[in-house]
Amino acid sequence: MNESTQTEAAEGTPQSYGFCSWHNRFADGVRLIEVIEQGSGAGGTQYACGPCRETYRLVPFADRP
Template identity: 55%
Template sequence: MAEPNHTPPTQEDTAPTVPRAFGYCAWHQGHAEGVRLIDVIDQGSGSGITHFACGPCIAVNNLVPFADR
């Protein structure tokens, strides 16, 4: 009987991957993984302004993501 020549998958290998956004954090002014939309400022004749924040900045500054309001 043939012996297996690979290691069995771990739980991490079989878990579904959750997509995470990569973008610019307006609070620490740098790029980060897992940014969330915090604020949207509408402008009457323009595209508007959006502010994103990373997880650590959300926690430190007690920010509430736009989708959670």
């Protein structure tokens, strides 16, 4: 019997492996937090891992009203 060993994320919560802008390291489960418009001169995106989202009370971009 084949059983998955991967945990499934809740529906509608995209997660991935990437660079966390808050603790400056790669981590699992990063989510997009902020999109910085290029018109401001900086441009780019900021991602945060689960522990940093909890510590700094960050709301993922996709979860905002």
